[in-house]
Amino acid sequence: MSEQAVKQPPAMTFGQAINMAMDEAMALDRRVIMMGEDIADDQGGGVFGATKGLSAKYGVDRVRTTPISEQAIVGAAVGAALAGYRPVAEIMLMNFVTVAMDQIVNHAAKLRFMSGGQTSVPLTIRTATGAGVGFGGQHSDMLEAWFAHVPGLKVATASNPADAKGLLLSCILDNDPCIFIENSASYGVSGPAAEPGARVPLGKAAVAREGEDVTVIGYGPPIAHALAVAEEMQADGISVEVLDLRTIAPFDVEGVLASVRKTRRAVVVHEAVRAFGVGAEVSSVIHENLFDDLKAPVQRVGSAFAPVPFSPVLEQAFLYQRQDIADAVLKAVKH
Amino acid sequence: MSDVETMNDELLLDIYRRANLVYQSDEKMRNLILSGSLQILYYSPRGQEILAAALMAALNADDYLVTTYRGIHDQLAKGIPSSDLWAEFAGKGNGTCKGKGGPMHITHPETGVMVTTGIVGSGMPIANGLALSSQLEGDGKVTVVCFGDAASNIGAFHESLNMAQIWKLPVVFVCQNNLYGEHTPVALSTGCDELIDRAPGYGIRAVQVNGNDAFAMYGAAKAAVDHARAGNGPTFIEAKTFRFFGHLLGDDSHYIPAEEMAAAKAADPIPAYRAALLDRQITEATLDAIDAQIAEEVEAASAHALASDYPDPAELRRDVFEKEIAA
Numbered sequence: 074m075s076e077q078a079v080k081q082p083p084a085m086t087f088g089q090a091i092n093m094a095m096d097e098a099m100a101l102d103r104r105v106i107m108m109g110e111d112i113a114d115d116q117g118g119g120v121f122g123a124t125k126g127l128s129a130k131y132g133v134d135r136v137r138t139t140p141i142s143e144q145a146i147v148g149a150a151v152g153a154a155l156a157g158y159r160p161v162a163e164i165m166l167m168n169f170v171t172v173a174m175d176q177i178v179n180h181a182a183k184l185r186f187m188s189g190g191q192t193s194v195p196l197t198i199r200t201a202t203g204a205g206v207g208f209g210g211q212h213s214d215m216l217e218a219w220f221a222h223v224p225g226l227k228v229a230t231a232s233n234p235a236d237a238k239g240l241l242l243s244c245i246l247d248n249d250p251c252i253f254i255e256n257s258a259s260y261g262v263s264g265p266a267a268e269p270g271a272r273v274p275l276g277k278a279a280v281a282r283e284g285e286d287v288t289v290i291g292y293g294p295p296i297a298h299a300l301a302v303a304e305e306m307q308a309d310g311i312s313v314e315v316l317d318l319r320t321i322a323p324f325d326v327e328g329v330l331a332s333v334r335k336t337r338r339a340v341v342v343h344e345a346v347r348a349f350g351v352g353a354e355v356s357s358v359i360h361e362n363l364f365d366d367l368k369a370p371v372q373r374v375g376s377a378f379a380p381v382p383f384s385p386v387l388e389q390a391f392l393y394q395r396q397d398i399a400d401a402v403l404k405a406v407k408h
Numbered sequence: 409m410s411d412v413e414t415m416n417d418e419l420l421l422d423i424y425r426r427a428n429l430v431y432q433s434d435e436k437m438r439n440l441i442l443s444g445s446l447q448i449l450y451y452s453p454r455g456q457e458i459l460a461a462a463l464m465a466a467l468n469a470d471d472y473l474v475t476t477y478r479g480i481h482d483q484l485a486k487g488i489p490s491s492d493l494w495a496e497f498a499g500k501g502n503g504t505c506k507g508k509g510g511p512m513h514i515t516h517p518e519t520g521v522m523v524t525t526g527i528v529g530s531g532m533p534i535a536n537g538l539a540l541s542s543q544l545e546g547d548g549k550v551t552v553v554c555f556g557d558a559a560s561n562i563g564a565f566h567e568s569l570n571m572a573q574i575w576k577l578p579v580v581f582v583c584q585n586n587l588y589g590e591h592t593p594v595a596l597s598t599g600c601d602e603l604i605d606r607a608p609g610y611g612i613r614a615v616q617v618n619g620n621d622a623f624a625m626y627g628a629a630k631a632a633v634d635h636a637r638a639g640n641g642p643t644f645i646e647a648k649t650f651r652f653f654g655h656l657l658g659d660d661s662h663y664i665p666a667e668e669m670a671a672a673k674a675a676d677p678i679p680a681y682r683a684a685l686l687d688r689q690i691t692e693a694t695l696d697a698i699d700a701q702i703a704e705e706v707e708a709a710s711a712h713a714l715a716s717d718y719p720d721p722a723e724l725r726r727d728v729f730e731k732e733i734a735a
């Protein structure tokens with residue numbers, strides 16, 4: 074045990090972080106159970122291998138491979154949560170979550186409220202998505218705004234493995250239903266390791282880089298791009314602050330306002346289609362609160378208003394680009 | 409199937425009490441709505457009382473129940489205190505759910521009523537999860553989920569029967585087949601002749617029963633509950649019944665042939681059960697006394713509901729999340 078602690082690698086991948094978060098949660102609380110397609114070791118530990126080793130360690134009663142029945146998976150997770158369990162449902166890809174929207178929107182999100190607080194649904198849905206990997210229109214969508222718009226749901230996603238581990242632990246141990254979004258292309262991407270047991274609080278943004286002139290607000294993979302843009306801009310004398318929301322809903326309004334109050338300019342970026350996206354909400358909240366302080370209108374960066382296309386050329390044309398972030402920063406600064 | 413002989417008077421009167429509590433509550437509810445004292449969407453269970461009473465009598469007090477918008481018969485028969493349920497139907501702050509759920513969304517964990525859903529077919533996946541918790545916990549509880557005939561056309565029904573069977577969950581699926589989903593008869597909405605025919609495809613134990621026959625219904629329910637509690641897995645019960653006041657109160661049932669309605673009313677399970685008890689030498693006086701006691705309970709509960717206060721608007725910020733949302 075102590076030997077392992079000493080030998081702990083300085084880096085971890087997203088995949089390891091997610092696996093370790095679940096492992097820690099299962100060790101901590103016997104009521105943490107997993108359900109999903111192919112998630113037990115005999116079936117490969119999940120299509121992205123995120124649950125590898127967990128059924129061997131905790132048994133197939135707690136790490137359950139399910140039929141391909143998303144409504145039944147999420148519904149069973151809701152029911153077990155009502156009875157005091159902390160189920161983690163793996164829905165392979167975010168587009169498949171649409172099949173279970175009734176259970177999420179009409180039940181998981183509302184049962185605490187509709188029961189007058191007599192019951193709660195401490196459920197976590199893990200799901201992967203993201204464009205840029207050639208999965209096409211039905212395996213790549215970023216639908217976080219759908220969930221953020223539903224009172225009662227929490228939505229989180231990480232820009233680095235350590236946060237992924239800490240956020241997922243918080244989601245599993247939280248008493249409200251959480252949607253935890255993973256990036257399909259990032260399971261092998263590594264970053265600094267997290268301390269064992271470390272949690273990232275829900276609802277708290279993190280300043281990923283401090284700056285003075287403009288705040289770039291985002292979550293997930295765009296944060297890496299924003300950091301790169303900030304680095305480039307530094308050379309041109311533009312000081313960019315990067316704020317990683319980490320929890321998309323409910324988002325850290327105070328954290329956002331504190332940063333923009335300082336920089337007086339903001340750019341909001343996400344991979345999801347720009348129109349009707351989370352960026353619109355964040356932008357509105359900034360305008361409503363800081364209109365008189367702003368030196369420029371809040372800029373939004375997102376992907377094009379189209380289904381995710383297959384052909385690589387089209388897919389890149391669809392996706393927000395690092396250059397879009399840079400352009401938006403310049404537009405804000407030069408306003 | 410049911411061993412009628414083993415149903416002693418105490419059990420028969422228990423079923424009588426549950427059924428007539430539903431019967432009288434429903435009558436009161438309809439009167440208050442039609443007189444304008446209560447403005448709610450109301451899905452009357454009139455005609456389905458015996459089914460619910462016999463089913464719930466086969467359960468333990470702490471067994472779980474998941475039901476639907478047409479659920480007041482299930483909820484009262486399962487034991488939710490009348491005054492709390494009535495207050496919730498009236499949207500009052502002292503209702504089971506502080507007035508935040510309403511008639512379509514009754515929850516009362518103290519009596520095992522975990523979810524009432526207004527979404528057709530959605531209770532079944534959740535029931536599986538409750539049953540899974542009991543299986544993992546070894547708490548010996550059984551979960552019963554009620555739904556209508558039309559709900560058997562929803563995808564969740566099929567996913568749920570399959571999952572319950574492969575995991576051998578302690579759950580009983582009770583399809584209250586009242587022969588219509590809204591205004592559409594089963595024959596127009598369902599490819600197989602009998603709903604029970606759907607079960608063999610999932611390998612699940614299945615029983616078809618006259619839900620309006622208390623003896624048959626109790627027998628089927630008890631066998632299914634015992635089967636589940638013993639760890640032998642789920643049962644699908646198709647319980648045939650009928651509803652006398654259409655889909656939603658105000659519905660004139662124009663889509664139901666007059667002869668069908670007349671025949672159903674002639675077979676009204678409430679007087680039929682009373683007659684059956686009288687045949688078994690239970691006295692009029694005994695039944696009348698129960699009726700009178702129920703009348704008092706319903707009168708008091710409905711008056712309590714109408715007189716109670718509406719919730720504090722600040723309740724909007726509570727129970728959205730565990731932590732209250734700041735004003």
Ligand SMILES: Cc1ncc(C[n+]2csc(CCOP(=O)(O)OP(=O)(O)O)c2C)c(N)n1
Binds near residue numbers: 527
């Ligand atoms: C998913 C969904 N679709 C449609 C409706 C509208 N609706 C409410 S009840 C009902 C009929 C259901 O009939 P059945 O399952 O037989 O139950 P019953 O009302 O006869 O008790 C319909 C279509 C709904 N509530 N949910």
Ligand SMILES: [Mg+2]
Binds near residue numbers: 557586587589
């Ligand atoms: Mg029906």
